[in-house]
């Protein structure tokens with residue numbers, strides 16, 4: 001059964017491939033996904049190959065991120081643990097208001113807490129909790145793109161963005177392109 005009419009207004013739908021911001025991670029874009037858009041009212045829906053696959057790939061990328069996690073990434077990983085901030089904060093050696101500042105990019109998360117959070121997620125996934133590589137001190141609000149290749153979601157780093165906040169205005173260097181290669185290799189094994 002296919003939808004040829006808008007569920008909202010009954011108007012005609014147009015299907016095409018678009019790049020769509022992913023609201024779970026504000027700096028991530030879903031590349032070339034099939035979007036059905038109503039010509040009359042603009043209501044739209046995305047045709048997803050696999051939401052689970054997308055979350056899995058995003059998790060993989062965030063756990064291996066060389067730089068510190070930013071707010072949305074912390075929220076994303078916390079949601080995987082199924083903990084609210086009151087329950088998670090003490091496990092990261094913080095109080096809930098501090099965790100809230102991390103999650104809203106008002107204050108960078110401390111490295112020990114960052115590493116602990118990732119270790120918790122790895123542990124929950126039944127993986128070795130130690131990171132494959134030591135982290136770097138790169139402040140990386142990076143930009144990610146997710147696209148479907150050969151039927152599965154694949155992440156790539158599409159750029160760096162200017163860190164938020166008044167103190168820093170320098171452009172974050174683009175993470176090495178090898179990030180993508182590493183992900184692809186890990187996927188295949």
Ligand SMILES: [Zn+2]
Nearest residue numbers: 006009038041
């Ligand atoms: Zn409509």
